[in-house]
Amino acid sequence: MVSYNRRMSRRRALRAASIAIRLSRYSPVVLTSLAGLLLLISMFNPDVWKNPRTAASDAFSPVVSIVGAPFRFIGDTVGELTGLSQIRTENARLKAENDQLKEWYQTAMLLRAENQSLKDLLNVLPEPEQSYITTRVISDSASSYVRTLLLQAGTADGVQEGQAVMGGKGMIGRVIEVGNKASRVLLLTDINSHIPVVIEGINQRAILTGNNDDTLTLVHLPPDVLVSKGLRITTSGTGGQFPAGLPIGEITSVSGGHIRVRLFSDPSSAGYVQIVEKPINPDVRKSLDSLISGPSQNIRSK
């Protein structure tokens, strides 16, 4: 009986070893095929992997942040050191600019007062005040074919999917995935980015699409519209996803029906970004205010 058990256990061990050898022989083929299959699914339906990707970004964001810290420090230090030599010229330029801005400030105050009085006359509902979440960029997509950034803020910090993301001078992208502690931004330069915009000056609506390079393209414009170089592009607010009027960039070239736009803010050099909290419909806010203040006050006000 004992010898039978021994023989059986030896046979089992041999079978396990033979399975292990077979697995190790075929594992490269199996794993490569599995990776190829995952790739095909991802190419035709990228949203399938949204949740695992968000969970992974969430889990790895603290480690990525730690690894990137020395590089950020070096970048900041080098920036400060090289900046010292430029301070004098920068100071002179800023003084001249400040004198100009003082004049603009007076004009702006006059226009603001005029605008407010006109709005009062027309009974226009006030625009909701905008609030921002400032956060740090911890990594990017490590590819020229996908233009995304990973931010160190998530739902715990009030970030929501679809919010606009601003660089130093203008909009650079929108939030597409939100985890608890991290979120991913699809840059406007990505080929999959399409956002509704308006061309300032001629007040023409269009769609701004990315090309996976530094310039973007304006599409869906009527053929008879005259567009010239230098016109500013801002968000149109159509669809209610972003607030209207966020600066994006300016038209840099118009040739053969192709209108190229350059962003005001370079997304590749963004160290910190501001996430614009979604605009609240003024009517909704009004009804919420009335709910909070209670029905009695509501009746009195009527």
Added chain:
Amino acid sequence: MPGLLNSVSFSLMQASKYGAVYVMLAFLLLLSLVNIPVLQSGEIRQGFFLIGLYFWTTYRPNLLPYFVVFLFGMVMDLISGGLIGLHAFCFMVLAIIVRGQRRFLLGQSWQMVWAGFFLAVALTQTFQALAYAIPSSHLPDLKHLTVNIVLAGLLYPLFHPIFMAYNRYLSES
């Protein structure tokens, strides 16, 4: 009892020595994703992890079983926000090719090994460019692709001596 303690501590030492290779690879993977001001292009930074993968697959293939290569690829895919399976596929293909050629590579000078790395980078980057070109119907910019391949390949000599020294240390201990 002291004998047991000695053998346990020896095993732990050995494990930590070999484990350091995985720590190095994990660090290089994360380094590929960090926004470094001098290396703006992601493709160049991807070279960091490829160097580790290429070197250790050539010199210590037993330390890098295929499932580990696959796992590293999947982690990179998940964190980078790109196509899932793309890096895993590229790394697996690269590991299979390098393992097939390692006997040839081991007998060569380091410059030849470096030349092999250029081929490895060219292969992975071209495949990635094509993988993104298919769904977007946009042909990759060849000039941009070539520059990225060359620059990523140039990173190799920075890491080769360090890895080689550690490889010798592993052989001696």
